[in-house]
Amino acid sequence: MQVEAIYNQGKIELSQPLRLKHNHVRLVITVPDDEIEVQDNAYNLSPEMLASAEAMLDKLEAVRNAPLSAGDELKLLSAKQLERIEAFELRAEMRKEQGRPV
Numbered sequence: 815m816q817v818e819a820i821y822n823q824g825k826i827e828l829s830q831p832l833r834l835k836h837n838h839v840r841l842v843i844t845v846p847d848d849e850i851e852v853q854d855n856a857y858n859l860s861p862e863m864l865a866s867a868e869a870m871l872d873k874l875e876a877v878r879n880a881p882l883s884a885g886d887e888l889k890l891l892s893a894k895q896l897e898r899i900e901a902f903e904l905r906a907e908m909r910k911e912q913g914r915p916v
Contacts, residue, residue, distance in 0.1 A: 819843070 818829040826843070855864065891899070906916045 821845075 817832060819826050820829060821827075859867070909916050
């Protein structure tokens with residue numbers, strides 16, 4: 815069900831009264847992009863922390879852009895490693911079936 819609401823100084827006000835079955839209900843709110851102010855430092859991080867985060871992003875980008883090594887140089891996985899990979903995949907499948915986060 816879609817219901818119109820208005821954001822007013824930190825509070826969401828429904829435009830029409832709505833009686834919900836429970837006191838605690840999770841909602842999804844869509845905010846138009848042009849209504850959001852861009853904040854460069856939304857968490858008020860110190861300049862040192864921002865510099866550290868920027869350095870980590872640079873390292874991550876370098877790893878992402880690094881060329882892949884040739885297939886000859888890659889080691890074959892051992893039977894034990896393959897068994898562990900299969901166990902992780904099985905656990906992930908079971909969690910997914912139970913609706914739990916993977």
